[in-house]
Amino acid sequence: MLTLHNYFRSSTSTRLRCALNLKGIRYSYRSYALLKDETRGEDFLRLNPAGLVPVLELDDGTVLSQSLAIIEYIDETYPTPPLLPPDALGRARVRSLAYMIACEVHPLNNLRVLKHLSSEYGQDDTGKATWFRHWIDQSFPAIEARLRYENQTGLYCHGESPSLADCCLYAQVWNNSRFDVVMDDYPTIARIYEALDRLPAFRDAAPPNQPDAF
Amino acid sequence: MLTLHNYFRSSTSTRLRCALNLKGIRYSYRSYALLKDETRGEDFLRLNPAGLVPVLELDDGTVLSQSLAIIEYIDETYPTPPLLPPDALGRARVRSLAYMIACEVHPLNNLRVLKHLSSEYGQDDTGKATWFRHWIDQSFPAIEARLRYENQTGLYCHGESPSLADCCLYAQVWNNSRFDVVMDDYPTIARIYEALDRLPAFRDAAPPNQPDAF
Numbered sequence: 001m002l003t004l005h006n007y008f009r010s011s012t013s014t015r016l017r018c019a020l021n022l023k024g025i026r027y028s029y030r031s032y033a034l035l036k037d038e039t040r041g042e043d044f045l046r047l048n049p050a051g052l053v054p055v056l057e058l059d060d061g062t063v064l065s066q067s068l069a070i071i072e073y074i075d076e077t078y079p080t081p082p083l084l085p086p087d088a089l090g091r092a093r094v095r096s097l098a099y100m101i102a103c104e105v106h107p108l109n110n111l112r113v114l115k116h117l118s119s120e121y122g123q124d125d126t127g128k129a130t131w132f133r134h135w136i137d138q139s140f141p142a143i144e145a146r147l148r149y150e151n152q153t154g155l156y157c158h159g160e161s162p163s164l165a166d167c168c169l170y171a172q173v174w175n176n177s178r179f180d181v182v183m184d185d186y187p188t189i190a191r192i193y194e195a196l197d198r199l200p201a202f203r204d205a206a207p208p209n210q211p212d213a214f
Numbered sequence: 215m216l217t218l219h220n221y222f223r224s225s226t227s228t229r230l231r232c233a234l235n236l237k238g239i240r241y242s243y244r245s246y247a248l249l250k251d252e253t254r255g256e257d258f259l260r261l262n263p264a265g266l267v268p269v270l271e272l273d274d275g276t277v278l279s280q281s282l283a284i285i286e287y288i289d290e291t292y293p294t295p296p297l298l299p300p301d302a303l304g305r306a307r308v309r310s311l312a313y314m315i316a317c318e319v320h321p322l323n324n325l326r327v328l329k330h331l332s333s334e335y336g337q338d339d340t341g342k343a344t345w346f347r348h349w350i351d352q353s354f355p356a357i358e359a360r361l362r363y364e365n366q367t368g369l370y371c372h373g374e375s376p377s378l379a380d381c382c383l384y385a386q387v388w389n390n391s392r393f394d395v396v397m398d399d400y401p402t403i404a405r406i407y408e409a410l411d412r413l414p415a416f417r418d419a420a421p422p423n424q425p426d427a428f
Contacts, residue, residue, distance in 0.1 A: 050314060050356035062303065066317065069309035076302045088290045089276065095283035100264060102313075103280065107321035116348070121335055134330070142264035 002027040005047060006054040007034050008210035011106055012067040013054040014171035017205035019071040022162060023078045027056075031212035034111055068102055071164055083164045093150070094158045097165035100143050101172045108135040109175070132179040140186050143169075147188040155195050162196060170196045174206060216241040219261060220268040221248050222424035225320055226281035227268040228385035231419035233285040236376060237292045241270075245426035248325055282316055285378055297378045307364070308372045311379035314357050315386045322349040323389070346393040354400050357383075361402040369409050376410060384410045388420055 004020065004027045006013035020027055032038040032053055039051045048055045048065045056064045056074075064070045075083045084091045107113070109132045117123040117131055147153045157165035173193040176183070183190045196202040207213055218234065218241045220227035234241055246252040246267055253265045262269045262279045270278045270288075278284045289297045298305045321327070323346045331337040331345055361367045371379035387407040390397070397404045410416040421427055 048356075049359040050318070050353070052318075064306050064310065066310035066313040068317070069306050069313055072309055073302055073306040076305070088287055091290070092278050092283050092287040095286055096278065096280035099280040099283055099316075102317055103282070103321055104264070104266075107317050108327065112352070113322065120348075134334075138326070139264070142262075145263040 002059065003030055003057040004028070004054060005030045005032060005044070005057065007032055007039075008207045008213045010034065010053050011110065011171040011175045012052075012102075014174065014205055014207060015167040016054045016056070016067045016070055017210075018162075018167040018170055018202050019074060019083060019164070021201035021205050022081060022083065022167075023074055025074065025078060029211055031210075033212070068098065068164070068168075071167060075164070081161060083162075083167070085158060085163070090152065090158060093152055094163045094165045097143065097146065097157050098163075098168045100139060100146075101165075101168040104139045105135055105172055106168075106175075109179075129179045133181055136176060136179075136181050140189065144186045144189050147192065153188070153192075156192055162199065162202070166192065166196055166202075169193065170202050170205075216273065217244055217271040218242070218268060219244045219246060219258070219271065221246055221253075222421045222427045224248065224267050225324065225385040225389045226266075226316075228388065228419055228421060229316075229381040230268045230270070230281045230284055231424075232376075232381040232384055232416050233288060233297060233378070235415035235419050236295060236297065236381075237288055239288065239292060243425055245424075247426070282312065282378070282382075285381065289378070295375060297376075297381070299372060299377070304366065304372060307366055308377045308379045311357065311360065311371050312377075312382045314353060314360075315379075315382040318353045319349055319386055320382075320389075323393075343393045347395055350390060350393075350395050354403065358400045358403050361406065367402070367406075370406055376413065376416070380406065380410055380416075383407065384416050384419075 002025065008031065032044055038044065039053055045051055047057070047063050050065065052065070054067055054070065056070045064073055071083060084094055114128045117128055123131065147157060152158050154160045156162045157169060169189065170193060173189060203209065216239065222245065246258055252258065253267055259265055261271070261277050264279065266279070268281055268284065270284045278287055285297060298308055328342045331342055337345065361371060366372050368374045370376045371383060383403065384407060387403060417423065
């Protein structure tokens, strides 16, 4: 069986759990407490020298890292249901929406950056939340505009079935709730999030529903 | 002809120029001065509401954004030479190396973040360079370790032909030189960068060789 090395509250882990659940792939869950720097331990660094979750370990011991690379891999090797559309332009759209979150929002707002703001720039919880919301304010209006005005948007980010972009969106919006982001200005994103949250694959991947949640 | 909306010093633009050049795709070059906030103007925001370069405009006016999504698109529609390996595990490796830069390094070190550190956290050029190098120190050792010890590494990041990962690596290492990053601890990365820099496709994509360079 596959082993998922991850942490309940890690947004990149949540993305990957959504994808695994959508594909109906069973996996063994292994948790690393980020707050205790458990991904900086020797055992984990042997798996992934970057010291970052998630990591997916295949049956033969092959180790895959970087959530989006893993999702593309499982989409290629477990094709049903597909997480990318059949046409190249559709795939470009889904990937670009995914990367608007994965390359513009999440990297600035994850735990290691917030820790660094605290240790090096003296930011307390209020200061860290201000930073977090600043980057949401910088990026969510454009995501909302695309989802609202582009006619490929459906019940989900792209048409009527969940995609790579939805995995990223769901994880990020869940994360936003921890920093009191007001979603009123993002009604399309909020509507898609609610639709995703009704799917067992997403709901079961949410942080509070993981074995290491507290 | 395709139109590339970009800026000479933008690292994500450099990535995409490398890929376009590797494919031998001709394009019309349109520049937006980031320092003058030209991507925040109405004309550009109509192309991309995120206000970020690069954007690739196709012949029929279709607009693609997010450098990695565009590179995957051109790799699918102009298959030769391929920028991803033929096997799923190889593709996962190349993508994961690319995302180690695109999702862990570059988002923290681009112009808008450095500007924000200056305006909101009072960081001068020295402070901004310290921040830049901190995130290189956090991420480059793992990239170096993977490239040094994984046996799929060849003349380039993955075997003997340049890939998506090399486009990201080349652009990032070029960018590092602006912030006095010492590359002595990263001999494998430096070796691959030098090999890439000997290829006209990469050299021609480098910031100093663009029409808007100053």
